[in-house]
Amino acid sequence: MSADAHGTTLGLDxxxxxxxxxxxxxxxxxxxxxxxxxxxLDATGSGPGVEIFDIPFTSISSFVLLMSxxxxxxxxxxxxxxxxxxxxxxxxxxAGQGMVFLGGQVFEFTVFYREGxxxxxxxFASSFxxxxxxxxxxxxxxxxxLLGLYALSVTGKVKPGQHVKTEMIGLYWHFVDIIWVVIFxxxxxxxxxxxxxxA
Amino acid sequence: MSATETTPEPTASAPAHHxxxxxxxxxxxxxxxxxxxxxxSTYVVDFGPLAIPMLIGLMTIKFVMVANFFMHLKFxxxxxxxxxxxxxxxxxxxxxxxLTVMLFASAPAL
Numbered sequence: 001m002s003a004d005a006h007g008t009t010l011g012l013d014x015x016x017x018x019x020x021x022x023x024x025x026x027x028x029x030x031x032x033x034x035x036x037x038x039x040x041l042d043a044t045g046s047g048p049g050v051e052i053f054d055i056p057f058t059s060i061s062s063f064v065l066l067m068s069x070x071x072x073x074x075x076x077x078x079x080x081x082x083x084x085x086x087x088x089x090x091x092x093x094x095a096g097q098g099m100v101f102l103g104g105q106v107f108e109f110t111v112f113y114r115e116g117x118x119x120x121x122x123x124f125a126s127s128f129x130x131x132x133x134x135x136x137x138x139x140x141x142x143x144x145x146l147l148g149l150y151a152l153s154v155t156g157k158v159k160p161g162q163h164v165k166t167e168m169i170g171l172y173w174h175f176v177d178i179i180w181v182v183i184f185x186x187x188x189x190x191x192x193x194x195x196x197x198x199a
Numbered sequence: 200m201s202a203t204e205t206t207p208e209p210t211a212s213a214p215a216h217h218x219x220x221x222x223x224x225x226x227x228x229x230x231x232x233x234x235x236x237x238x239x240s241t242y243v244v245d246f247g248p249l250a251i252p253m254l255i256g257l258m259t260i261k262f263v264m265v266a267n268f269f270m271h272l273k274f275x276x277x278x279x280x281x282x283x284x285x286x287x288x289x290x291x292x293x294x295x296x297x298l299t300v301m302l303f304a305s306a307p308a309l
Contacts, residue, residue, distance in 0.1 A: 027289070028286065035297055069269045073268075171270055
């Protein structure tokens with residue numbers, strides 16, 4: 001396929017333009033859930049509120065997700081250099097870190113459930129689980145894409161010259177990371193600080 | 200001008216990487232790690248009224264660093280930045296108005 005087959009009248013690759021448009025629209029998606037969470041922060045009913053958060057534990061999983069952006073960008077860099085072996089190694093490292101993050105989220109949800117915080121317990125609980133659950137779903141889809149890219153690369157269906165494919169998955173992965181940067185601060189750290197200040 | 204100005208699909212022998220080197224990526228990740236450590240420090244150190252503005256500032260810096268360097272916005276066509284920050288600006292405006300309206304709606308009557 002020629003390079004021009006992916007062009008637009010803007011002179012841009014239409015796949016990248018579509019991905020950036022999609023990512024821009026995702027702010028509206030996550031913004032709705034973050035707004036609902038902020039609105040229902042105090043609507044805990046008789047159940048637990050933000051005091052249930054385990055900030056040190058969430059900090060570790062946040063750090064793991066942040067570092068997965070490094071391995072992702074290194075995978076893309078290796079692909080641009082035509083080093084497919086190293087690209088696959090970094091892709092696996094990125095997927096592995098994503099799995100660690102997801103495992104941490106499953107553990108966190110399990111602990112919260114045992115402590116009395118479930119999806120239908122209060123508006124606070126619903127907004128928290130929907131927001132972080134949808135983010136987790138994005139991470140899960142990202143892992144599937146990374147593993148798909150790995151498999152296609154091993155079977156030779158993604159070639160050294162096709163680094164835009166790695167770049168596209170990388171853009172999605174970095175976006176999932178920056179959304180978590182926002183969630184970690186707005187959902188976990190600031191409400192925790194505000195609760196301590198009010199106490 | 201090529202139709203794929205910023206992301207041509209070159210031949211295998213013509214790398215098309217633009218942006219930092221792997222060493223620089225590691226340095227950026229280290230800077231992000233330090234910023235994250237600063238964020239977490241607000242959990243154990245009392246920064247008083249500065250804590251929340253500091254957290255928002257650190258969050259913004261981390262956001263821009265990932266977008267600029269890892270997502271290559273700094274080195275790529277400005278149209279991509281417009282798509283991302285346009286969506287972000289629209290979301291912030293929309294939900295700021297929504298939250299304000301909801302807060303007024305739930306406020307006790309005078």
